[in-house]
Amino acid sequence: MPRRKSKKNGTCRSVSESFQEYGRGVAGGLMFSLPLLYTMEVWWAGFNAHPWRLAAYVLATFVLLLGYNRYAGLRHDAGMTEVAIDSVEELGLGFIIAALALFLLGRITTEMPVNEIAGQIVIEAMTVAIGVSVGTAQLGGDKEDEGIEGDGGSKGQSEIHFGGQTLLAFCGATLFAANVAPTEEIVMIAIEISWLRLIGLAFVSLLIGSLILHYSEFTGAREFVRTDNLNTVVVGSIITYAVALFAAALILWFFGRFDGVSLYTSLAQVIVLGVAATLGASAGRLLLQ
């Protein structure tokens, strides 16, 4: 997980410091994934999805965690090995927490076949793992460490890392959109909605995105978003929306929402979910920094 440096620089963290960090991780994991742990469509997706799709989901989450731990962790100096180790730890914690929660909720029992148990745990564990990562990085109260990256921070202000910011936008979009993506409501809205309303939704998404990123003085907006002139604002908003739509489409595909529906309904679902994804890609991205 994105760790803070030990108080004694360069040495191991003490055991109690590690436990504190895992505690934050567990709390964050539960906080961010609770809506999905309590959603029946997610349990169903767990045993309906083909094993290949689940494996792809695990790999995609791992890549997402690598990116998040690399760019959003408090230690920007962390090497790739360390980032990879942290990501594996988060996935592991995700599996354990998801299994425990599902067991306590009575979603997995001893009479079930292995594939039903495994499917449900795997699908829930991925959201928990992302929550663990975000929780460890964001829920810490230890502010004194921030001095360490003070130099790097001021450098970061002058040049905004495009790739890193796009990746964080993608993380935020996924985290937000995943909460509503598996529900039946998205399909229902998409089937019933008129094309004029769809255009309205797309327009509102773009507007919300640009307001949050450029005009609402969100925490971190000044630091991480360029608002030089109208041109950068327009380009920035469109990129954010594109990232949001991509994330929305990916999650919908994973939950099998494109199977057996027309292209129009698929597109409508992406735009409907895109509203949530845009909130994640803009506000979420700033909060995840």
Next chain:
Amino acid sequence: MSKLAKNWVEWTVFAVGLVLVVSALSYLVYEGVTMGSDPPSLEVRLGAPEQRTHNFIVPVTVTNHGDETAEGITIEVSMENAGGQEPVRGELTIAFLPRRATREGFVTFDQDPRAAQLKARVLGYEKP
């Protein structure tokens, strides 16, 4: 690259995490390779009827031997009467039956089914 400074707790969590991730992925790959694409194939078994205070119940066990989940399964259990009258029907609906899973339920009758001949069949189900 900075030196890896980890204590035993962190190495333990990492080791457990690695084992879980690797085993989950190998399990999924194994499943993906060995799994066929047979549509759901449902087997219905009836248990011994029992008398309850207000009615008679017949335990029903359904197993899906196929490779796909069956959704919204309707099962009909009919009781042939000795007198050649219309058979009495009981029905049971099961929301989801994942591949290789088993679900149990009951069908109820007003008349005593213990002496009669019971027949069970799956009326239909959807793809998820």
